[in-house]
Amino acid sequence: MIEVEHVSKVYNGRRAVDDISFRVEKGEVLGFLGPNGAGKTTTMRILTCYMPSTEGTARIAGYDVFEDSIEVRRRIGYLPENPPLYMEMTVESYLDFVARIKGVRPRQRKSQVNDVIEKCNLGDVRSRITGKLSKGYKQRVGLAQALLNNPEVLILDEPTLGLDPKQIYDIRTLIKGLAENHTVILSTHILPEVSMTCNRVVIINKGKVVAMDTPDGLARQMAGAERVSLTVEGPADVVRDKLASIDGVLNVQASDPATETSTTYTVECKLGSDLRSTLAAAVVTQGWGLLDLHGVSMSLEDVFINLITKE
Amino acid sequence: MQNILAIWQREMKSYFVSPVAYVVLTIFLFLCGLFFFGGLAQLVQISISQAQMGGQIPIDVPREVTSYLFRTMALILLFLVPMLTMGLFSEEKKRGTIELLLTTPVGNSQALAGKYLASLTFLVVLFAASAITILPLFVYSQPDWKPILSGYFGMFLYGAALLALGLFISTLTENQIIAVFITFGVSLVLWVIALAGEWAVGSARSIIEYLSVIGHLDDFIKGVIDTSHIIYYVTFAFVGLFLAYRSLESMRWKG
Ligand SMILES: Nc1ncnc2c1ncn2[C@@H]1O[C@H](COP(=O)(O)OP(=O)(O)OP(=O)(O)O)[C@@H](O)[C@H]1O
Numbered sequence: 011m012i013e014v015e016h017v018s019k020v021y022n023g024r025r026a027v028d029d030i031s032f033r034v035e036k037g038e039v040l041g042f043l044g045p046n047g048a049g050k051t052t053t054m055r056i057l058t059c060y061m062p063s064t065e066g067t068a069r070i071a072g073y074d075v076f077e078d079s080i081e082v083r084r085r086i087g088y089l090p091e092n093p094p095l096y097m098e099m100t101v102e103s104y105l106d107f108v109a110r111i112k113g114v115r116p117r118q119r120k121s122q123v124n125d126v127i128e129k130c131n132l133g134d135v136r137s138r139i140t141g142k143l144s145k146g147y148k149q150r151v152g153l154a155q156a157l158l159n160n161p162e163v164l165i166l167d168e169p170t171l172g173l174d175p176k177q178i179y180d181i182r183t184l185i186k187g188l189a190e191n192h193t194v195i196l197s198t199h200i201l202p203e204v205s206m207t208c209n210r211v212v213i214i215n216k217g218k219v220v221a222m223d224t225p226d227g228l229a230r231q232m233a234g235a236e237r238v239s240l241t242v243e244g245p246a247d248v249v250r251d252k253l254a255s256i257d258g259v260l261n262v263q264a265s266d267p268a269t270e271t272s273t274t275y276t277v278e279c280k281l282g283s284d285l286r287s288t289l290a291a292a293v294v295t296q297g298w299g300l301l302d303l304h305g306v307s308m309s310l311e312d313v314f315i316n317l318i319t320k321e
Numbered sequence: 322m323q324n325i326l327a328i329w330q331r332e333m334k335s336y337f338v339s340p341v342a343y344v345v346l347t348i349f350l351f352l353c354g355l356f357f358f359g360g361l362a363q364l365v366q367i368s369i370s371q372a373q374m375g376g377q378i379p380i381d382v383p384r385e386v387t388s389y390l391f392r393t394m395a396l397i398l399l400f401l402v403p404m405l406t407m408g409l410f411s412e413e414k415k416r417g418t419i420e421l422l423l424t425t426p427v428g429n430s431q432a433l434a435g436k437y438l439a440s441l442t443f444l445v446v447l448f449a450a451s452a453i454t455i456l457p458l459f460v461y462s463q464p465d466w467k468p469i470l471s472g473y474f475g476m477f478l479y480g481a482a483l484l485a486l487g488l489f490i491s492t493l494t495e496n497q498i499i500a501v502f503i504t505f506g507v508s509l510v511l512w513v514i515a516l517a518g519e520w521a522v523g524s525a526r527s528i529i530e531y532l533s534v535i536g537h538l539d540d541f542i543k544g545v546i547d548t549s550h551i552i553y554y555v556t557f558a559f560v561g562l563f564l565a566y567r568s569l570e571s572m573r574w575k576g
């Protein structure tokens with residue numbers, strides 16, 4: 011549905027986006043993750059035909075964003091980083107205006123506007139002036155605007171920015187629901203958002219793609235290993251040597267004794283091997299007490315920090 | 322077409338919810354009224370002194386008053402047109418709504434058309450309101466219709482040309498104040514260029530006089546509709562719109 015090939019963007023000699031390529035299939039929700047200044051907004055602006063790329067091509071639904079800009083614009087809903095509101099209009103008249111310029115048929119305009127008002131929980135403010143709304147409500151009006159005309163592709167730049175927790179939850183649910191018959195790209199700095207809403211993540215840093223995978227896959231790939239945490243009652247040094255000697259174990263680290271008699275160990279195992287039962291058996295046959303055993307997955311936070319701080 | 326209409330309507334509403342429309346209307350009507358009576362008073366003076374000197378030339382009072390009024394209107398518009406165009410694109414750039422406009426299937430030419438038509442509509446509203454100052458002439462005398470109509474026609478063309486210039490300038494900056502001053506400055510230069518023409522000689526003189534934005538008004542005010550003047554103003558407006566169009570295109574496709 012969305013194909014980005016070797017796209018770069020140079021602002022006055024500075025490369026803000028550097029040779030980015032990725033694809034998004036129909037029905038996917040792609041999370042675009044990266045620290046401030048990574049080039050997320052720039053990439054989205056290229057995809058939405060707001061600005062041209064310096065190099066490379068991007069296609070949406072088969073149409074080139076440069077050559078067939080009007081066709082692309084007919085098929086996208088875009089929430090820019092700052093909600094593009096006309097401050098003097100009421101929520102309802104603003105949405106009606108956007109529906110008109112998006113080419114919604116006159117007969118369907120009213121029902122479509124009502125529809126997005128309901129989806130984004132704007133019923134209470136429908137006749138308020140957009141300029142006087144709180145940040146979170148402005149954001150929701152911006153999102154409502156993007157949903158008008160039911161576009162095939164939604165491009166959302168930090169859709170949950172400034173929302174309260176209840177709204178964040180609602181909007182994420184909304185986005186997940188949209189995924190059934192839309193293709194979505196959303197950018198964010200918030201990691202739980204990605205694991206909750208996205209099928210796939212692209213992490214960019216300083217204009218370059220540093221990782222691309224499913225949220226789970228990413229966590230695993232980064233750890234490079236499966237990790238198991240064990241708490242064992244027994245002589246610490248002996249236990250550690252025993253665990254390290256098991257086939258498939260890469261590394262064993264003992265943390266400070268949890269109690270006077272037991273110690274917690276973090277065991278790194280080779281990728282793709284599940285050694286939990288082997289480890290348990292080894293401990294039990296030695297006659298030591300096995301107090302706890304569980305797999306540890308690296309959180310997305312760890313992955314993210316790891317990726318973007320690694321030079 | 323739906324797009325042009327939508328944008329036209331939005332601009333009209335935005336004129337009338339902001340103070341701009343009321344400020345411009347008030348200033349315009351106040352000054353028109355002031356100059357109308359000023360002009361009238363001057364005529365009275367002239368006719369009195371002529372009578373004292375035993376002058377024989379009768380003065381066509383309505384005609385003198387309207388031509389005086391049109392000339393001052395042209396001057397007032399020089400100040401007011403920049404206020405009508407300052408927000409057209411600069412406000413969109415500043416608020417980020419340009420990002421909406423340029424990513425929906427609205428063509429640049431449609432966006433321009435909607436906005437330009439809104440500013441023209443406002444101009445017509447101004448002229449309609451200014452008719453109040455001319456109406457009394459019809460109550461007390463039988464002025465000739467023709468120069469009044471052709472005068473308004475000329476004023477409309479003149480206003481349309483300046484509005485196109487202002488529209489172009491508002492695409493260049495996101496600061497409304499800068500847009501006002503540049504539009505005013507450029508219009509002023511095109512006004513006073515006529516003075517420079519007086520010092521020039523030969524073809525330079527005729528070129529400078531041709532460029533002057535007010536020189537082409539005189540015939541309209543006298544009741545003469547000359548196509549060469551129409552062509553001048555239409556070309557002027559067209560150049561302004563074309564530059565605005567190019568400026569929008571470059572916004573979208575600049576490297
Ligand atoms: N119009 C512009 N002119 C010049 N440089 C720009 C412009 N817009 C963005 N940049 C630069 O390009 C880089 C990428 O910016 P971008 O806005 O795409 O980052 P981002 O990933 O969206 O960041 P954030 O998380 O803060 O929104 C930054 O270094 C920024 O300073």
Ligand SMILES: [Mg+2]
Pocket residue numbers: 050051052091167
């Ligand atoms: Mg951004």
